[in-house]
Amino acid sequence: MANYFLTILTFSPLLGVLLLAFVPKTRAGTIKAIGILATLIPLVLAVMLYVNFDQAAKGLQLVQQSNWINIPVGQDALHIKYEMGVDGLSMPLVVLTAVIGTMAAIAALTINKRWKEFYILFLIIEMGMFGVFTALNLFQFFVFFEFTIIPMFFMFGIWGYQDREKAAMKFLLYNGVGSAIMLIVFVALFMNTLTINMEEIRQALTNPMSPFNVDEGLRFGLFLALLIAFAIKIPVVPFHTWMLKAYEEGHPAVIMISSGVLIKIGGYGLIRMNAAFFPQWMDQMATFIAILGVINILYGAVLALAQDDLKLVLAYSSVSHMGIVLLGLAAMNAEGFQGAIFQMVSHGLIAALMFYMVSIVHERTDTTNISELGGLAKSMPVISGVLLTAMMASVGLPGMSGFISEFLAFLGLFGTRPAIAAVGALGIILTAVYLLRAVLGTTFGPIQAKYESLSDARAFEVVPMVVLLSLVILIGVYPAVLSEPLQATLQNIVPRIGG
Template sequence: MSLSSVLTFLVFTPLLGVLVLAFMPKTQEKSIKAVGILFTLPSLVLALGVYFHQLAGKSLSDFSIAKSWIQFGGFEKVDKHLFSVFYELGVNGFSVLLVVLTAVVATLAAITASMYIKKEWKGYFMLFLILETGMLGVFTAENLIFFFIFFEMTLVPTFFLTGKWGFFEKEKAAFSFLIYNGLGSAILLIVIMVLFARTGTTNIDALYHLINDPNAQLIAPLSKGAKFGLFIALLIAFGIKLPIVPLHSWQLRMHAQAPIPVVMIHSGILLKIGAYGLIRFGLGIFPEQFKSVAVLLAVLGLINLLYGAFLAFIQTEFKLMLAYSSVSHMGIILLGLAALNTAGIQGAIFQMVSHGLISALLFFLVGAVYERTGTTDITSLGGMAKGIPVIGGFLLAAAMANLSLPGMSGFVGEFQVFVGIFEKMPVIGAIGTIGIIMTAAYMLRAVLAITYGKAHREFAGVVDLKGVEFVPVFVLMLLIVLIGVYPSVLSSPLHATLLGLGG
């Protein structure tokens, strides 16, 4: 396998699993689950290979591929790149981290699904593997057309996975997800079409130079107002995905109603597409416009942080509390980006990866509790530490990570974000610390009530964590601690990327 074909195999191997599953009888439960898990592994191995290739000091451009795909307007005799869409895949120091995160969480979510999905496994794993391809494609696409195709590829399977295998209000959650994200997709498509018509390309690097070089020759010039309008459209499109308050209500329903493996994917990966888009396209293509709204972004981040934290504090439903916690933590990412300095941007990226791991772990443990008790109501789960101490212990450890205990991944990202925001906007940074305090308050309130609170049920006879359930817990906990004690595993790949973003 040549290095230039690695990303193709990495992205599309899960689809081979879909093909295999299509020819399997739907009654072969064990074989279907084995195939579903097995076909996430090649992408995981290749993602780790790309990551270690970069750590060894070699260039990630070795993996880039660009092949002619579609030509519009017959301009190939003038310039083969003009109004052409290429099959382009590549990674940089930022996107490679998200590719590894995606591959890890997808494999662990597939293992989780093999335990917690109770019906129609064939359809579930076929949709799941399509979803994985879409997520991997989003983070490796090197032009906006391919990004949009993969972005859409994540929406449809997520809709069906939620609507078919979710909890009591699954249909409402699925349609809310589709409507909000479909609106964001429509806005994103308009931006892509305008950029393609005005510049003749959708290549991300080419767009950066054409939009920001005053001497660049465009097909049709873009005024400052037009650039600002396109940037605001991108902010709305990716703000829905992040989500930014008040565009967040669909996310709360998804976290509460989607099946646990899908929530692990959604909270761990899909929310990060919004932040990725803001960094790669908003900050990457429209840096001047991004800078002009930095204060607005900081205010929006502050609203997310405080709104999510205060509402998480009053929840009695554990899944809903974690949903508001995700809203709050996305606010920290916005604060880091608004700082527009190395500490802030790097902290935001750290927070993306860290929250992906921590939220996946928390939702896995929530799923484990629900499987054993039939509830995730905080007031009904008191005294769990005595009955199922292993789950209780890991839940407490995950809570410590979520409230940014030093030595765990959450601390590294949040510390850098606040160093960055205090440098540029100290008043907003000072107010934001209230959200950090509230995070500790709501996490400890909930977890201590569950583990050591007054017992409202009998846990005798309830089985503790066992067998293959330890795999997601150990892997996620190991990565959370590794990043916390050795942050260079994330910072080393980011140096060149941060310079490119002007951090």
């Protein structure tokens, strides 16, 4: 594939934006068709990327570099290049973005107002997510990162439920602060290494022969600041409250994008920057990161047990499951890192499927309160069956992706910090309890008379169910589909940690 392939993939959603600009806003059917079709182009390109990816290569692939911006600075000039590339870490997340993007676009068919604005913002966010995972320098990473925050603010605020404006403001406040911290770190890194290229920064900070002598105190400060910035995105307790409000009030299609992909940027940043730029500090702070992961797991699980709203159960479940990513990273070995990346992809698929199924239940019953539901398996057997299967995947049933990711993450951590891993493993038990309580309370038991004649899954609703569930099972049964591309890249990352 030519070296401009990633540029085409990243900006392909904008073709849909261009077409939508010329469609009258009253043509709802045409707008929705274009919105979905526009996500199929990057999906096809992402599949081509996976098929043609060289799994044995350690370095970056499909690298594109060209002059972009020249800023005069005294007698010299600051040259900002346009740089894109993928490796075994970013490629699976690009594919995940494409899959979730198409499935969420289908879920958005239930949008009942301002369809044109919704799909335009939706496609801009998809472009931003692709850009974050393919960017090779800090400037591009930050620019694409911002392209995900601002449109998401409007999508929460316009197409959410009753308290949507407050949810949108909370999202913007937390993520805006994280973005500001990240920008300050990026500027500091440039001032001390005179480059914005991620690989050149890594070499400048980790190579003993580097001419740049960055003070250890500054290194720790930058590491900690980046940790906070990405902890807000994951989110790590106590920065998680924006997620709870946003997931409670947001439209399901928007939540699918957020839970499926956007919060994974936090985990990606911790690996791509914290672990790569500051391996010694990553090693020294590993116990602290592991404790944060255990807090996330147990706090999210315990609070999920107390919720009556299915959306809040899943929101707390996301907090809990993202704690497993932190445990994998804290292991500081290949098994743990692989488990963290597996968890990001697995949780992205499972969370998107769970929120999608809950949205269908809400659309039929006009409620997501467990106490008001029950017995839905009688009137909606397919929907209830898929919801139950998704729950089992989230619990970590063998044969599904959730099992592989949890197994690898805990395997890595038991090898280095067994006591913390043992405490974190309690979260797996609690996960089974709160998810069984929520799903069985929704689908089994006596059914109310008003729910006896509900329609089961419609044709267009089945597509996301089949696609997402198939991928969850594929990764669970044949984990090499994800692990093989990771192996060579992890050989570049893990051996440097703790060195």
